[in-house]
Amino acid sequence: MTKPLTIAFVSHTDASGSFRVGSHHLARELSRLGHRVLHLSTPVSLVHRVLRRGEATRDEASLQGITTDSDGVIHLVPRTLVPAGLAPLSFARIFSKAFGTPRIDVAFVDQPTLWSSELRRLAMTVVYRPTDLYESGVKARFQRAAVMAADRVVATSGAVLTALDVPAATPSLVLPNGVELARFANLDEVPRQDRAVYIGALDERFDWDAVREMAVEAPGWAFDVFGPGRPPQAPLPANVVLHGPISYDDIPEQLRSARVGLLPLSDAPVNRGRSPMKLYEYLASGLAVVTRETEVLQSNPEFGVYGYETARDAGKAIIAAVSVIMPNRHGMAAAAEEGWAGKARKLLDFTLEARR
Incomplete structure (x- = not known):
């Protein structure tokens, strides 16, 4: 040293x-x-x-x-x-x-x-x-x-x-x-619910339209959104629930009981180069991931990552993600290297x- x-x-x-x-x-x-x-x-x-x-x-x-x-x-x-x-x-x-x-x-x-x-x-x-x-x-x-x-x-x-x-x-x-592996890569399995989770800021970088499309396409699923920020002006589907901010210490529990992690990025220029930590936190927790595709974030079905180009296509991506067998062990292996x-x-x- x-x-x-x-x-x-x-x-x-x-x-x-x-x-x-x-x-x-x-x-x-x-x-x-x-x-x-x-x-x-x-x-x-x-x-x-x-x-x-x-x-x-x-x-x-x-x-x-x-x-x-x-x-x-x-x-x-x-x-x-x-x-x-x-x-x-x-x-x-x-x-x-x-x-x-x-x-x-x-x-x-x-x-x-x-x-x-x-x-x-x-x-x-x-x-x-x-x-x-x-x-x-x-x-x-x-x-x-x-x-x-x-x-x-x-x-x-x-x-x-x-x-x-x-x-x-x-x-x-x-x-x-x-990713902080010791916090998120826990193999103690709990029952996975038909839930898709987003954790992060609700600002100009977040795309509510994509969330609406996914919630409509998967009406039997709960879409839980955690984070500080303002709700959208337009109404959301009934299966989208806003929870407000969440403590960092409480995030692993929320992820382990879900099946899909969401990265619904808007077309704000700042998103072009973002390297979201949530990608590997979701994967380390055994979730599949749905993300808007950017220069950094791309579809990788082998690891349970499904991308879409526009909000209109987000519904197709969520349907692909819900078919991933839980936990997403290929995604967990990818996260273990990060x-x-x-x-x-x-x-x-x-x-x-x-x-x-």
């Missing part, structure tokens, strides 16, 4: 809310390897507090300051006057509080609006780790600066990497999101090549 490193994830999502993202899992696995890891997320600004934007748990986490979880990962949700992108964070002060020194070994940056030239000065190695496509606007501008300054670029999909136009001299890697522990080692090996 290499000597313990000081590592900071400069990320968009904190670990106090409903969602877990790749940086949370990578931070955990790198901490378990013996490194000192800080997970720093988008700050809660005075503007957010006045307008009451974002999850209440984020504001609560920001009041706690620096904390350390059971895996040894240090967490911080900063409190600022203005939103990210309008004024840089004081990384030297943050790193000094977390590590006792302003200089660190590695910074993984996946929140472009937190990028600043100070990070370049303080971190021996900077890796830009984009998880979404930003084609225009403030995030695209910050992203370009991060790409040009980074030592290495690690994208979660080939579509995201291609869109970045990384300089030829900058090494790059595609490292898709993975654990976060292996992803973290690959990420670290690629990062340390820049220092050799």
Whole structure:
């Protein structure tokens, strides 16, 4: 093993809310390897507090300051006057509080609006780790600066990497999101119900029309939708049930009693390059999967993954998925190769090549 490193994830999502993202899992696995890891997320600004934007748990986490979880990962949700992108964070002060020194070994940056030239000065190695496509606007501008300054670029999909136009001299890697196998790959079978489940945000990335088509095509099935966001304006079929947000800890129980996991992506541009963690969480839990096809997500019936091109075709995909024998063991085998522990080692090996 290499000597313990000081590592900071400069990320968009904190670990106090409903969602877990790749940086949370990578931070955990790198901490378990013996490194000192800080997970720093988008700050809660005075503007957010006045307008009451974002999850209440984020504001609560920001009041706690620096904390350390059971895996040894240090967490911080900063409190600022203005939103990210309008004024840089004081990384030297943050790193000094977390590590006792302003200089660190590695910074993984996946929140472009937190990028600043100070990070370049303080971190021996900077890796830009984009998880979404930003084609225009403030995030695209910050992203370009991060790409040009980074030592290495690690994208979660080939579509995201291609869109970045990384300089030829900058090494790059595609490292898709993975799955927390210990949480989801449980072979203790419970009775599977005729249920299709979606877990995630209900925003512009979600396609209600596709869900309607599937629910109409399979009227004897329950379609359980979990996640924060607004319901659609148009009525839903009676077999579609909205449950609201769900705790990350409660997700495995919901998946083990279902038969199909849903990824009804809209045609929003950001979906073109997404590498949804839910794909492997569904598969690891023994479900078949129905997904809109994108540059990243494609049909693979061998592993119980059925795609559709438009919402109108979603009904055909759900009919194919409901025929998969449960549990979907071929899908489970595919997910077993995508654990976060292996992803973290690959990420670290690629990062340390820049220092050799």
